[in-house]
Amino acid sequence: MRVEVTVNGQQRTADVEPRTLLVHLLREEFGLTGTNVGCDTSSCGACTVLLDGESVKSCTVLAAQADGREVTTIEGLASADGALHPLQRAFQENHALQCGYCTPGMVMVSMSILAENDTLDEATVREGLEGNLCRCTGYHNIVKAVLAAKEEMGAQL
Amino acid sequence: MTMTDPTQQEHIIGKRRVRREDPKLLSGENRFADDLVVPGALHLVLVRSPHAHARIRRIDVGAAQSMPGVVGVYTAQDLQAEWAGPMPCAWPVTPDMKSPTHYPLAGEFVHYAGEGVAAVVARSQVEAVDAAGAVIVEYEELAPVLDLEDAVRDAALAHEELESNASFVWTLEPNSEAVDAAFRDAAVTISERYVQQRLIPAAMEPRAMVVVPSPMGGDFTVYSSTQIPHVLRVMLALTAGIPETKLRVVAPSVGGGFGSKLDVYAEELLCLALARRLRQPVRFTEERGEGTMATIHGRGQVQYMELAADADGKVRGIRVKLLADMGAYLQLVTPGVPLLGAFLYHGVYDVGAYSFTCTGLFTNKTPTDAYRGAGRPEATYAIERAMDSLARKLEMDPAELRRRNFIAAEKFPYESVAGLVFDSGSYQENLTKALDAADYGQLRAEQQQRRAAGSPRRLGIGVSCYVEMCGLAPSRVLASLNYGAGGWEAATVRILPTSKVQVVTGTAPHGQGHETSWSMIVADKLGISPDDVEVLHSDTSIAPYGMDTYGSRSLSVGGTAVYLATERVIEKAMKIAAHQMEVAEEDLEYVGAAFRVKGSPEQQLPLAAIAFEAFTAHNLPDGVEPNLEASISWDPPNFTFPNGTHIAVVEVDEETGRVELVRYIAVDDCGNQINPLIVEGQIHGGITQGVAQALYEEALYDGSGQLLNASLADYLVPSACEVPSFELASTVTPSPTNPLGVKGVGEAGTIGSAPAVINAVVDALSDLGITNCPMPATPERVYQLIQQAKSE
Numbered sequence: 001m002r003v004e005v006t007v008n009g010q011q012r013t014a015d016v017e018p019r020t021l022l023v024h025l026l027r028e029e030f031g032l033t034g035t036n037v038g039c040d041t042s043s044c045g046a047c048t049v050l051l052d053g054e055s056v057k058s059c060t061v062l063a064a065q066a067d068g069r070e071v072t073t074i075e076g077l078a079s080a081d082g083a084l085h086p087l088q089r090a091f092q093e094n095h096a097l098q099c100g101y102c103t104p105g106m107v108m109v110s111m112s113i114l115a116e117n118d119t120l121d122e123a124t125v126r127e128g129l130e131g132n133l134c135r136c137t138g139y140h141n142i143v144k145a146v147l148a149a150k151e152e153m154g155a156q157l
Numbered sequence: 158m159t160m161t162d163p164t165q166q167e168h169i170i171g172k173r174r175v176r177r178e179d180p181k182l183l184s185g186e187n188r189f190a191d192d193l194v195v196p197g198a199l200h201l202v203l204v205r206s207p208h209a210h211a212r213i214r215r216i217d218v219g220a221a222q223s224m225p226g227v228v229g230v231y232t233a234q235d236l237q238a239e240w241a242g243p244m245p246c247a248w249p250v251t252p253d254m255k256s257p258t259h260y261p262l263a264g265e266f267v268h269y270a271g272e273g274v275a276a277v278v279a280r281s282q283v284e285a286v287d288a289a290g291a292v293i294v295e296y297e298e299l300a301p302v303l304d305l306e307d308a309v310r311d312a313a314l315a316h317e318e319l320e321s322n323a324s325f326v327w328t329l330e331p332n333s334e335a336v337d338a339a340f341r342d343a344a345v346t347i348s349e350r351y352v353q354q355r356l357i358p359a360a361m362e363p364r365a366m367v368v369v370p371s372p373m374g375g376d377f378t379v380y381s382s383t384q385i386p387h388v389l390r391v392m393l394a395l396t397a398g399i400p401e402t403k404l405r406v407v408a409p410s411v412g413g414g415f416g417s418k419l420d421v422y423a424e425e426l427l428c429l430a431l432a433r434r435l436r437q438p439v440r441f442t443e444e445r446g447e448g449t450m451a452t453i454h455g456r457g458q459v460q461y462m463e464l465a466a467d468a469d470g471k472v473r474g475i476r477v478k479l480l481a482d483m484g485a486y487l488q489l490v491t492p493g494v495p496l497l498g499a500f501l502y503h504g505v506y507d508v509g510a511y512s513f514t515c516t517g518l519f520t521n522k523t524p525t526d527a528y529r530g531a532g533r534p535e536a537t538y539a540i541e542r543a544m545d546s547l548a549r550k551l552e553m554d555p556a557e558l559r560r561r562n563f564i565a566a567e568k569f570p571y572e573s574v575a576g577l578v579f580d581s582g583s584y585q586e587n588l589t590k591a592l593d594a595a596d597y598g599q600l601r602a603e604q605q606q607r608r609a610a611g612s613p614r615r616l617g618i619g620v621s622c623y624v625e626m627c628g629l630a631p632s633r634v635l636a637s638l639n640y641g642a643g644g645w646e647a648a649t650v651r652i653l654p655t656s657k658v659q660v661v662t663g664t665a666p667h668g669q670g671h672e673t674s675w676s677m678i679v680a681d682k683l684g685i686s687p688d689d690v691e692v693l694h695s696d697t698s699i700a701p702y703g704m705d706t707y708g709s710r711s712l713s714v715g716g717t718a719v720y721l722a723t724e725r726v727i728e729k730a731m732k733i734a735a736h737q738m739e740v741a742e743e744d745l746e747y748v749g750a751a752f753r754v755k756g757s758p759e760q761q762l763p764l765a766a767i768a769f770e771a772f773t774a775h776n777l778p779d780g781v782e783p784n785l786e787a788s789i790s791w792d793p794p795n796f797t798f799p800n801g802t803h804i805a806v807v808e809v810d811e812e813t814g815r816v817e818l819v820r821y822i823a824v825d826d827c828g829n830q831i832n833p834l835i836v837e838g839q840i841h842g843g844i845t846q847g848v849a850q851a852l853y854e855e856a857l858y859d860g861s862g863q864l865l866n867a868s869l870a871d872y873l874v875p876s877a878c879e880v881p882s883f884e885l886a887s888t889v890t891p892s893p894t895n896p897l898g899v900k901g902v903g904e905a906g907t908i909g910s911a912p913a914v915i916n917a918v919v920d921a922l923s924d925l926g927i928t929n930c931p932m933p934a935t936p937e938r939v940y941q942l943i944q945q946a947k948s949e
């Protein structure tokens with residue numbers, strides 16, 4: 001079947017099997033390998049992307065379900081001139097990644113934590129991150145990064 | 158090269174610096190092994206045994222072979238001719254160690270659930286998976302050996318042909334008479350049994366690999382999510398019978414390892430052999446649900462720990478007996494893991510009498526191997542739990558008991574009873590600092606208040622002091638332990654014609670940030686910006702020599718090699734500078750990226766000019782070769798001994814048994830710090846992995862040897878909600894073992910944390926008469942302990 005998806009602002013189409021998952025559409029058809037796969041039970045969140053602005057685990061969404069909708073992946077966050085998004089910058093400045101495997105998912109879920117909360121505290125950030133696993137950082141610096149991004153992005157408003 | 162005014166030259170080492178690795182990882186630009194696009198690559202899927210122990214009666218591949226897209230289906234027999242030898246174990250710890258023959262696919266018997274019995278190769282992953290489902294295997298089930306205390310009795314055998322489940326018995330008895338005397342004369346003794354449950358490493362990136370052959374050229378490139386590209390190349394060459402010169406191993410971005418990618422795996426060998434046979438690229442990516450069985454596990458020990466002490470709490474003797482679970486086969490360093498702890502069961506305490514025995518046992522479970530800390534978390538757990546028991550028995554504060562027994566700061570370098578020389582440390586200072594940071598007195602007062610008020614939210618405070626050995630390792634010491642390789646590390650530093658610097662390291666980072674840290678070491682020494690230093694690694698065609706990354710060795714061994722290579726480059730440049738400036742070398746000094754005449758700093762030649770001279774070679778002194786490059790292989794003279802004190806504060810809900818970790822204070826001495834930002838990150842992650850062992854994780858098997866929690870839905874890797882933010886501080890006693898004064902920090906957090914947390918849990922419940930709590934301290938378990946204690 002044919003799906004048409006706006007990915008990171010660009011119109012993309014592909015022919016896929018009905019059972020194809022969104023994560024495979026992104027990785028295999030569109031070559032967007034920034035979105036990772038860490039499990040087979042929708043437990044790890046490494047595959048998190050934004051679907052119409054809301055974070056979803058792309059291993060639990062069929063490619064067909066994304067038809068006609070907008071998907072944002074980690075590749076779509078930095079601006080065209082290569083400047084990192086303030087959230088990406090906060091991750092770097094706070095050393096919120098080590099191996100980087102969970103990172104695309106962590107960044108994407110944090111995008112929606114930021115969008116969904118006018119104010120943020122540590123407990124809210126931790127709850128928001130619950131569905132995303134990181135084996136390297138112990139979360140300490142990820143939490144710090146999200147709070148720092150909120151502060152910076154809030155200041156921009 | 159950015160020139161800096163020498164007088165304003167800033168130190169780079171020791172300053173927080175954000176990582177250069179991050180922009181690629183933060184934008185999806187980097188490539189993990191499964192991200193690599195290889196045209197024409199075939200997909201390997203394994204048919205795995207559902208049984209822990211069975212005889213294979215029959216394998217029927219007929220139906221599978223004729224399925225769409227299938228290129229071939231192979232059994233052990235079909236592939237036997239591919240192997241020059243069995244899968245390697247590089248650490249035969251005793252001369253009479255028993256090791257079952259281990260090939261990438263099981264032959265007549267399977268010995269653990271998850272072991273591969275057939276290999277399916279197809280054009281697509283989906284076709285390979287479908288065909289694997291059509292392979293028919295008939296098994297005759299055999300009794301599995303699952304429990305260590307059963308295994309040691311040999312009632313059933315994990316491997317019939319070995320006639321015993323014991324692989325080896327390894328002892329360290331420097332003074333057995335003194336041990337006997339200590340226990341005979343002791344005012345008080347402690348005798349406890351602890352269980353180090355099996356853990357699943359669960360690096361977030363599942364293992365993945367692709368082997369690209371060049372059939373006409375006869376060579377192979379192996380891309381694998383491995384911690385050990387160099388060791389892997391040697392082992393693949395030996396096992397598959399391919400000349401090393403025809404093998405290039407590349408570890409692309411690697412998504413965490415923690416020891417689980419410090420191995421030579423069946424799938425790597427299968428991809429290689431099948432790529433050779435089929436003359437096409439072959440790739441494999443594990444599913445999480447198979448990785449939990451097919452990738453090594455960690456820990457798996459039963460520890461019998463005894464202390465003999467005086468009435469005032471001074472520990473006189475320690476006796477340790479271990480049963481260590483090897484799992485079904487010996488992987489790369491499986492038997493050596495308990496040995497890495499063998500020297501450390503007296504912890505940070507000055508103890509005169511010591512005895513250690515370990516029996517390595519086979520079971521019908523996934524093979525074990527090094528997992529973050531490897532042997533040292535187990536040792537630390539045993540001594541720190543036992544010290545708390547001793548404190549309770551003597552009705553002494555656990556912190557005070559530790560104080561009385563510490564190796565005193567003035568005793569360093571300290572020759573331990575087990576034969577090590579501890580480099581440096583200030584254990585009292587660690588403890589004092591941690592107690593102050595925790596406000597220990599206040600916590601104890603609050604604990605008393607809650608107890609007096611009968612609060613169901615019980616407060617527990619757990620102290621753990623640790624020392625570990627890392628910086629693996631002096632090669633001669635490794636030889637004395639029968640380890641099959643050296644412990645050196647290699648580095649090359651070259652200054653290119655445009656004066657940019659290229660560093661080649663034999664370490665293989667997978668999250669540790671070596672590119673950033675090594676660039677800081679070189680830039681600091683050369684007086685240039687780290688941005689002008691490029692760090693290359695993890696590709697055997699670029700970095701031919703290396704011993705890779707594990708055991709917190711990379712900085713103290715690999716970083717030191719980088720530092721020393723930089724020094725050599727400066728020495729060479731100094732010769733050229735002296736020649737150019739027509740002065741004696743002794744009259745020159747190197748400051749701020751320039752050679753200048755001592756006493757008349759205006760007479761100077763920048764390093765950039767020398768680099769270009771070395772390139773053109775138009776005017777070099779006699780006997781000096783062109784190019785500005787130095788290579789070094791450095792073998793450390795000793796291990797390094799990071800140490801610290803960790804304090805966990807928990808609340809135990811008496812009504813539900815739930816344990817909440819409310820505060821965590823860690824004071825660590827990893828020697829000099831190159832980049833404190835990275836040091837802290839390593840400690841955060843390390844602590845979380847130890848907390849995970851203490852409270853959440855355990856590989857659970859049923860009576861038939863099935864892994865019950867093979868998915869991340871069932872195996873509880875902690876999320877952000879299960880840990881607090883951490884309160885870190887440090888002490889610094891530079892290690893005299895290396896010129897950087899560094900010790901290593903990759904495993905420290907994991908080593909210190911599990912005993913701190915369990916000590917806190919037991920402390921919360923001690924007024925109920927509870928003295929022990931097995932790991933993980935799940936709500937069910939804790940609830941039962943409480944109920945049991947109350948009914949007694």
Ligand code: FES
Pocket residue numbers: 036037038039040041042043044045046047048057058059060
């Ligand atoms: S891959 Fe683990 S949740 Fe999607």
Ligand code: FES
Pocket residue numbers: 096097098099100101102103133134135136137361412413668
């Ligand atoms: S940074 Fe490695 S899993 Fe999160």
